[in-house]
Amino acid sequence: MDLFTTVRPEHLNHFGHLFGGHLLLWVDQYAWLAATRELPGTRLVTRAMDEVVFTQGVKVGSMLRFAVQRQSIGTTSVHYRVDVYAQESGAFEEYPVFETRITFVCVDENGNKQPVPQPVHCVPCTCTRGKP
16 A cells, blocks of 8 residues: 655754654554554554664655555564655655564454454445546
8 A cells, every 4th residue: 555645844853854753653654554444443553663764864845655565464463564755846756765564463442462353455445426
């Protein structure tokens, strides 16, 4: 699943580039969104991010693409790979800026681990609103 956002001035650090904390927030949120779409009705919490690798700075106005792919499902956990690419405003090419693997654990309402259900196939929206 690909998700996108734009780097705005409030996302910058004191050097004028994207603050790493904002990127980590988006990685966690977008991976959780992908997992929740594949495992609807589950309560997933972030357990870990493997090696966090920032490969390049990102300028204001850049569009970020978060490529989120499920890697594996365990008994009570699910793992996703997240690759982030930046495309500067007006540019045609994107370049890699970040990669990690994130683990979510499936828990019940009391925070106890529970089995991860089988994933469902995500289908595109079939909404006809706004279409002739």
